[in-house]
Amino acid sequence: MKRNLLWLACLVIALTGCRDYLTEIEPGTTLLNDFFTSTAAAEQNVTGCYVPLMWEYNNTYLSEWFIGDIVSDDALKGGGSTTDMADAYDMENWRTTSRNTLLLDFYRAQYMGIARCNLAIKYISQMEISTDSIFTPTMKDRLLGEAHFLRAYYYFRLVRVYAGVPITTDVIDDSERWGIDRSSVEQVYTLILDDLTKANSMLQLRSTMKAEDLGRATKGAAQAMLLKVNLYMASPYWNKQLTQDPATYYAAAKQWGDSIIASGEYTLCSNYEDNFSLAGENGQESVFEIQYMEVPWGDYGEGFGFTAGSYSQILMRSRSSLIGGGWGFNHPTQNLYDEFEPTDIRRDVTILNPADSLIETPSVEIYLGSRYLNNKYGMYRDPADQGGGFGKWSLHATRGPLNNRQIRYADVLLMYAEAALGAGDEATARSYINKVRTRVGLSEIALADDAALRHERRVELAMEGHRWFDLVRWEGVDGKGLKAHMDAYKATETPDAQSHMQEFVAGKHEIFPIPQEEIQLNPTQMKQNNGY
Amino acid sequence: MITSNFRADASSRYTKEPWGCFPSVALAWRMSEEEWLKNVEWIDNLKLRLGFGQAGNDGIPSGSFIPTMGSSLDVFYGYPLGNPQVMVGGAAVLTQVNTSGKWETNEQWDAGIDFSFWNGKLSGTVDYFLRNTLDALLYVNAPAHVGNLYPLIKNVGNIRNTGVELSLDHKHHIGAFHYNIGGNISFLHNELTAVNGGSPLWGDRTKTDLGMALNSFWGYEYEGIYQTDEEALTQLYTYKERPEELGVHAGDARYKDQNGDGILDESDKKCIGNPFPKLTYGFNLGADFYGVDIQLFFQGVSGNKIYNAMRERLEGDGTSHALATYMADEVWVGYTDVVRDALLAKGVNWMELENRNGTIPNPLGSPTNTENSTRFLEDGSYLRLKNLQIGYTLPKNITEKFHCSRLRFYITASNLFTITNYSGYDPEVGSGVDYGNYPQSRTFTFGLNATF
Numbered sequence: 001m002k003r004n005l006l007w008l009a010c011l012v013i014a015l016t017g018c019r020d021y022l023t024e025i026e027p028g029t030t031l032l033n034d035f036f037t038s039t040a041a042a043e044q045n046v047t048g049c050y051v052p053l054m055w056e057y058n059n060t061y062l063s064e065w066f067i068g069d070i071v072s073d074d075a076l077k078g079g080g081s082t083t084d085m086a087d088a089y090d091m092e093n094w095r096t097t098s099r100n101t102l103l104l105d106f107y108r109a110q111y112m113g114i115a116r117c118n119l120a121i122k123y124i125s126q127m128e129i130s131t132d133s134i135f136t137p138t139m140k141d142r143l144l145g146e147a148h149f150l151r152a153y154y155y156f157r158l159v160r161v162y163a164g165v166p167i168t169t170d171v172i173d174d175s176e177r178w179g180i181d182r183s184s185v186e187q188v189y190t191l192i193l194d195d196l197t198k199a200n201s202m203l204q205l206r207s208t209m210k211a212e213d214l215g216r217a218t219k220g221a222a223q224a225m226l227l228k229v230n231l232y233m234a235s236p237y238w239n240k241q242l243t244q245d246p247a248t249y250y251a252a253a254k255q256w257g258d259s260i261i262a263s264g265e266y267t268l269c270s271n272y273e274d275n276f277s278l279a280g281e282n283g284q285e286s287v288f289e290i291q292y293m294e295v296p297w298g299d300y301g302e303g304f305g306f307t308a309g310s311y312s313q314i315l316m317r318s319r320s321s322l323i324g325g326g327w328g329f330n331h332p333t334q335n336l337y338d339e340f341e342p343t344d345i346r347r348d349v350t351i352l353n354p355a356d357s358l359i360e361t362p363s364v365e366i367y368l369g370s371r372y373l374n375n376k377y378g379m380y381r382d383p384a385d386q387g388g389g390f391g392k393w394s395l396h397a398t399r400g401p402l403n404n405r406q407i408r409y410a411d412v413l414l415m416y417a418e419a420a421l422g423a424g425d426e427a428t429a430r431s432y433i434n435k436v437r438t439r440v441g442l443s444e445i446a447l448a449d450d451a452a453l454r455h456e457r458r459v460e461l462a463m464e465g466h467r468w469f470d471l472v473r474w475e476g477v478d479g480k481g482l483k484a485h486m487d488a489y490k491a492t493e494t495p496d497a498q499s500h501m502q503e504f505v506a507g508k509h510e511i512f513p514i515p516q517e518e519i520q521l522n523p524t525q526m527k528q529n530n531g532y
Numbered sequence: 533m534i535t536s537n538f539r540a541d542a543s544s545r546y547t548k549e550p551w552g553c554f555p556s557v558a559l560a561w562r563m564s565e566e567e568w569l570k571n572v573e574w575i576d577n578l579k580l581r582l583g584f585g586q587a588g589n590d591g592i593p594s595g596s597f598i599p600t601m602g603s604s605l606d607v608f609y610g611y612p613l614g615n616p617q618v619m620v621g622g623a624a625v626l627t628q629v630n631t632s633g634k635w636e637t638n639e640q641w642d643a644g645i646d647f648s649f650w651n652g653k654l655s656g657t658v659d660y661f662l663r664n665t666l667d668a669l670l671y672v673n674a675p676a677h678v679g680n681l682y683p684l685i686k687n688v689g690n691i692r693n694t695g696v697e698l699s700l701d702h703k704h705h706i707g708a709f710h711y712n713i714g715g716n717i718s719f720l721h722n723e724l725t726a727v728n729g730g731s732p733l734w735g736d737r738t739k740t741d742l743g744m745a746l747n748s749f750w751g752y753e754y755e756g757i758y759q760t761d762e763e764a765l766t767q768l769y770t771y772k773e774r775p776e777e778l779g780v781h782a783g784d785a786r787y788k789d790q791n792g793d794g795i796l797d798e799s800d801k802k803c804i805g806n807p808f809p810k811l812t813y814g815f816n817l818g819a820d821f822y823g824v825d826i827q828l829f830f831q832g833v834s835g836n837k838i839y840n841a842m843r844e845r846l847e848g849d850g851t852s853h854a855l856a857t858y859m860a861d862e863v864w865v866g867y868t869d870v871v872r873d874a875l876l877a878k879g880v881n882w883m884e885l886e887n888r889n890g891t892i893p894n895p896l897g898s899p900t901n902t903e904n905s906t907r908f909l910e911d912g913s914y915l916r917l918k919n920l921q922i923g924y925t926l927p928k929n930i931t932e933k934f935h936c937s938r939l940r941f942y943i944t945a946s947n948l949f950t951i952t953n954y955s956g957y958d959p960e961v962g963s964g965v966d967y968g969n970y971p972q973s974r975t976f977t978f979g980l981n982a983t984f
Binding site for chain 1: 595598599600601602603604606608609610611612613614615617618619620621622623624625628629630631632673674675676677678679680681686728729731732734739774776777779798849850851896898899900903
């Protein structure tokens with residue numbers, strides 16, 4: 001009997017003891033259950049939620065402007081040749097297949113952001129107030145508000161590229177729960193609105209945030225996104241997939257616009273160009289930016305994450321060593337150049353038209369007829385750094401320090417004008433369009449209509465990654481449909497550029513395919529988008 | 533003879549169910565010891581074996597099923613904030629592990645015969661085996677919405693390997709000529725017999741699903757090159773009314789429309805082969821005669837497929853990889869009437885440029901040209917002389933003059949020749965997908981053995 005007891009004791013020790021004793025985890029990691037014990041830990045976790053926003057490279061470059069600018073009538077792909085970045089070439093020329101790597105990496109990056117937000121929301125909401133001395137209700141709200149804002153942001157980036165996607169708001173730590181079907185467009189937008197509404201009530205005004213927190217999401221950013229998302233939901237393309245009529249969303253959009261304008265938190269820069277300089281980062285006009293900075297470390301490594309800098313500068317700078325020595329992507333089109341009024345100073349802030357003497361290899365630097373360069377994100381305007389008037393950062397050749405301006409106050413004012421116009425308030429629309437025009441010294445318009453608003457939005461925000469998504473939601477600019485618009489644009493291109501373009505197919509090319517690899521990995525076998 | 537064993541193992545790696553129970557039992561019957569066989573002279577040994585056993589596998593990294601939070605200033609976690617900007621440390625779970633992971637069990641049934649006849653002149657073994665890997669642990673990608681940066685370990689399902697292994701040895705001499713011949717051959721069949729969660733496993737070019745071999749190649753059946761736009765439109769007839777939407781043209785790859793619906797899509801892909809040889813064999817020949825000895829060792833496989841991904845790159849557009857030299861002769865080139873006229877107008881003789889007999893689809897054409905298909909799938913069978921050794925030992929009466937008891941010169945050659953239809957560098961490709969591994973070298977060794 002004694003002997004049996006001894007055996008039993010050994011067994012019990014073996015059973016209970018070894019589990020803790022043998023559990024080794026990788027250095028630099030903490031068991032998830034032991035992590036959320038302080039404000040600092042919770043804040044770190046929320047900081048981590050921003051990181052996937054800055055990812056621009058994995059198997060290929062995946063910056064959102066490859067879609068927003070290049071697919072639209074604003075820009076041609078550029079690069080070293082037509083086959084350089086074949087994924088972007090296919091997307092620009094209506095040849096996209098579901099095997100497109102850019103679309104796969106972009107899709108995955110957003111979900112990694114979403115998963116980080118889901119985790120933060122789940123665990124931080126379980127933390128008791130006064131976990132430590134600084135974990136106040138305000139702090140808890142701010143952290144949760146940031147996570148809700150970012151989750152909405154990632155879903156928004158998904159829905160406008162792929163339409164309805166699988167929704168998860170929980171942490172998926174069990175393969176039994178891997179199968180999630182695609183949600184409808186309406187369900188995704190509803191979640192986005194819900195998250196943003198929560199974020200708005202939890203976040204703080206920019207003016208009350210500490211200087212060290214500049215760059216985090218604010219109440220103003222949440223309101224700007226509520227304005228934006230409601231406009232999307234009111235717009236012809238997306239509204240068709242929703243149950244409420246446009247008027248509801250225009251009214252909501254206008255109300256959120258009222259809030260942000262009334263807050264007095266933001267003003268237009270007197271100098272338009274300051275929005276695109278290093279010195280102007282997070283300035284008075286800035287509502288939300290993806291933060292980048294130079295660090296000497298960092299490499300392509302395993303993709304995603306290995307950098308604090310942006311690839312956008314090197315990707316977009318001229319291939320000529322005389323003005324930057326970059327990779328020459330994202331060439332503005334003649335069509336965009338011609339959209340600017342001749343006296344509009346924004347044209348030359350947006351488009352760099354290099355002198356012949358600055359072009360070294362015309363056959364490469366002039367891409368399918370376009371010699372223009374994106375002057376907003378090429379960092380040509382910070383001569384203080386180095387490089388003879390075509391500023392260059394210095395620590396890491398390929399990783400630029402320039403923040404990506406996601407929402408500027410000018411964008412907010414134009415969205416507000418659009419909401420007003422949609423709600424039938426021409427006078428308000430006109431006055432806000434004119435605020436944007438007078439800032440750059442242009443004359444006021446006498447009548448606000450769709451054409452005036454859409455023109456203004458194109459030139460004010462050109463080459464900032466908005467155009468394609470605007471064209472889709474408006475279904476072109478003149479009510480004739482997106483296909484008619486893209487066909488008309490095609491006709492303005494050089495024969496060379498036209499020869500690469502396949503036909504735009506209405507009902508297909510407004511959105512992109514769900515990556516085939518993801519359809520395969522999802523146990524529910526998600527349905528593909530029409531035509532792909 | 534009966535041996536049986538039972539073990540219960542606990543592993544901290546499996547947090548939900550740490551315990552696993554693994555019995556095994558083996559039976560052997562030496563028939564040649566039985567009364568009724570003892571007197572049969574030509575039988576030296578005859579033994580029947582039967583076995584069943586289970587073993588647990590916890591050879592996976594610790595923490596595979598334990599969620600952990602990583603944190604740091606830099607990669608994957610940190611974010612620049614503030615004015616001026618500084619990197620602020622962040623924290624995140626990079627991989628949501630599967631917390632319900634459990635033991636992988638390897639189960640083996642085995643039946644075999646060992647025999648030796650005529651004083652060892654002929655000996656060998658025959659084995660039939662069935663190996664089940666239950667709840668096999670493999671690295672897989674989770675769907676994107678799980679939010680993982682890295683693949684994770686999951687119990688994917690059951691894998692069954694069945695096979696027959698046969699080895700035979702024959703040794704004899706004819707006068708002073710001694711020789712031996714030996715060989716082994718095995719037939720293997722590999723199949724997924726259960727899938728956990730019901731969804732197949734996908735690799736870059738492979739799919740593993742119920743009833744299929746592990747990592748089977750999945751893709752289109754390649755049918756050549758469209759000679760004209762009309763040919764493409766005839767095959768993919770659903771585009772008849774809207775030909776501008778047809779993404780393929782003359783010069784692009786033509787794949788079989790398996791279901792005949794006039795559209796080429798995922799449903800037209802199928803299992804086009806797998807990387808497992810149906811047959812693996814090896815044999816050696818040895819002889820010696822008046823001091824000269826010779827040994828040859830051959831090995832080979834048959835019935836496996838290799839995906840020649842190297843060729844996919846060499847026949848690409850040349851932007852990220854070098855092009856094969858044969859591209860110049862073998863790319864399909866054809867022009868439309870419009871282009872022909874334009875070329876003529878420029879004084880270019882288009883007839884000299886065209887190559888409608890080309891076998892490589894237009895590398896600048898449709899992105900579907902490089903989709904997984906039988907275009908790059910090749911037979912991986914080969915027979916290789918792995919090793920050859922010829923030696924000569926000087927007669928003792930000569931060597932003893934140098935106080936040397938034995939002196940042997942020899943020459944060894946490895947990988948001397950390979951018989952194969954595979955077009956890549958080397959048919960010995962580990963995973964079945966050839967990304968241009970450095971081929972095995974052919975080596976020659978001259979040597980001298982001396983014993984004093």
